Amino acid sequence: MKNLSIEEEIKIIQKNTVDLLPMEELVAKLKRSREKGIPLRIKYGADPSRPDLHLGHYVCLKKLKDLQDLGHQIVFIVGDFTAMIGDPSGKSKTRPRLSEEEVKEHARTYFEQVYMVLDPEKTEVTYNSKWLGALTSKDVIELAATYTVARMLERDDFKMRFEKEIPIFIHELLYPLFQGYDSYAISSDIEVGGTDQKFNFVIARDIQKYYGQEPQVILTVPLIEGTDGKLKMSKSYDNYIALKDSPEDMYGKVMSIPDDLILKYFKLVLYYDDDELKKVEKLVKENPRDAKARLAFEIVQLFHGYEKAKRAEEHFNRVFRQKEIPDNIPVYKLDSEGELLIDILYKAGVVPSKSEARRLIRQGGVKINSEPVTNETLEIKKLSEPIVVKVGKRRFLKITPE
RNA sequence: GGAGGGGUACCCAAGCGGCCAAAGGGGCCAGGCUGUAAACCUGGUGGCUUUUGCCUUCGGGGGUUCGAAUCCUCCCCCCUCCA
Numbered sequence: 001m002k003n004l005s006i007e008e009e010i011k012i013i014q015k016n017t018v019d020l021l022p023m024e025e026l027v028a029k030l031k032r033s034r035e036k037g038i039p040l041r042i043k044y045g046a047d048p049s050r051p052d053l054h055l056g057h058y059v060c061l062k063k064l065k066d067l068q069d070l071g072h073q074i075v076f077i078v079g080d081f082t083a084m085i086g087d088p089s090g091k092s093k094t095r096p097r098l099s100e101e102e103v104k105e106h107a108r109t110y111f112e113q114v115y116m117v118l119d120p121e122k123t124e125v126t127y128n129s130k131w132l133g134a135l136t137s138k139d140v141i142e143l144a145a146t147y148t149v150a151r152m153l154e155r156d157d158f159k160m161r162f163e164k165e166i167p168i169f170i171h172e173l174l175y176p177l178f179q180g181y182d183s184y185a186i187s188s189d190i191e192v193g194g195t196d197q198k199f200n201f202v203i204a205r206d207i208q209k210y211y212g213q214e215p216q217v218i219l220t221v222p223l224i225e226g227t228d229g230k231l232k233m234s235k236s237y238d239n240y241i242a243l244k245d246s247p248e249d250m251y252g253k254v255m256s257i258p259d260d261l262i263l264k265y266f267k268l269v270l271y272y273d274d275d276e277l278k279k280v281e282k283l284v285k286e287n288p289r290d291a292k293a294r295l296a297f298e299i300v301q302l303f304h305g306y307e308k309a310k311r312a313e314e315h316f317n318r319v320f321r322q323k324e325i326p327d328n329i330p331v332y333k334l335d336s337e338g339e340l341l342i343d344i345l346y347k348a349g350v351v352p353s354k355s356e357a358r359r360l361i362r363q364g365g366v367k368i369n370s371e372p373v374t375n376e377t378l379e380i381k382k383l384s385e386p387i388v389v390k391v392g393k394r395r396f397l398k399i400t401p402e
Numbered sequence: 403g404g405a406g407g408g409g410u411a412c413c414c415a416a417g418c419g420g421c422c423a424a425a426g427g428g429g430c431c432a433g434g435c436u437g438u439a440a441a442c443c444u445g446g447u448g449g450c451u452u453u454u455g456c457c458u459u460c461g462g463g464g465g466u467u468c469g470a471a472u473c474c475u476c477c478c479c480c481c482u483c484c485a
Binding site (some may be wrong): 167228229238252253255256257258259260261262287288289290292293316319320321353354355356358359360362363364365366375376377391392393394 | 429430431432433437438439440445446447448449450451452479480481
């Protein structure tokens with residue numbers, strides 16, 4: 001990697017980014033890094049409020065991996081202090097603040113997932129409570145004096161909330177400043193994040209300058225839409241594909257994305273280059289379903305390996321294309337007295353309430369051995385052999401005689 | 403500190419004494435058509451109950467009333483303008 005030209009290195013860094021600026025500063029940093037043999041410090045801040053990392057995070061992690069492979073130093077900041085504030089970025093609401101215990105717990109599971117992509121040996125990890133917790137009121141006031149309210153309110157999400165008369169709390173205005181202070185605290189050379197972070201990154205530059213430090217370069221990666229194809233992938237929209245999803249779930253979720261997202265996923269998740277993308281584009285036009293199946297396979301393979309991807313694919317074809325029954329389904333042992341079907345579904349946790357079970361039956365969404373159930377009050381009595389109940393498209397329950 | 407507007411189900415939003423488990427839209431779920439795509443059509447969307455029905459819900463507490471999301475009162479919260 002060391003014998004790349006700066007142009008080549010920049011090309012790698014630039015791949016799949018939205019912003020990479022200012023370019024001159026990046027060039028200067030890279031040059032100096034080479035001359036002095038000191039890697040650049042790459043900041044990645046994580047708010048440990050949601051331990052489930054998804055493909056949206058992956059796009060970012062992959063970029064960090066590029067930089068790590070180029071020999072730069074990833075500095076991973078767990079925002080344990082800022083998590084107690086709640087990042088207002090892209091939010092329409094104030095985020096709940098986390099307790100210290102929650103943060104610690106979340107941070108642990110966070111790393112498990114991060115190290116699916118990054119090399120733990122080469123990743124520096126730190127917590128921002130280390131320096132933010134040490135600031136005195138006087139320090140905080142000094143920090144707050146670096147920015148004006150008007151500039152802070154220029155931000156899209158604040159502006160939107162302001163216009164829609166949704167509350168903005170003072171602590172939320174402080175958030176970008178603290179995040180900027182993080183950059184100063186670790187001497188960040190480049191900060192990496194989604195495009196929704198751009199504003200925070202820009203503020204960080206000002207703060208670094210204020211404290212007499214060379215400002216960081218800003219690198220943003222695109223946000224990807226979730227399985228609904230509309231909103232950005234996020235746990236709160238429940239449209240995410242988690243890195244920890246089972247191979248089967250992951251495969252199925254990819255298959256449910258809208259067609260016009262296929263190419264984007266190939267590009268951002270699988271990192272296809274332009275030539276490869278052209279071929280995929282052709283396939284998408286000719287046969288979108290196959291293109292998506294390939295996408296699903298390759299994404300599962302990326303996180304779970306070939307064998308499991310293969311199995312996930314077979315599972316999908318069997319259950320959803322041939323409408324057969326999957327092999328691993330929950331089992332419910334029937335009471336010897338016999339029980340109402342709705343009670344069984346409720347007790348087995350297949351439906352959240354008995355009313356829900358009733359509704360589903362009424363609408364033909366419940367099948368026993370492929371036959372729709374029409375009787376809401378169907379009672380399951382002694383069985384000579386197990387029966388399989390299908391609820392909706394993907395919920396199954398096997399009921400066995402005692 | 404003053405004046406005004408507002409808080410309704412997952413979200414937006416109507417209702418402003420009984421016909422309100424609460425219009426409409428979005429989302430979501432199920433069915434149809436499909437490729438677990440999109441679009442479209444149909445139905446559903448608090449809980450319990452076989453139907454009747456019962457219970458809990460309209461920021462929170464008290465009250466008026468045969469009866470309250472709707473009226474009164476106190477409290478909490480949000481927004482706007484003025485200071």
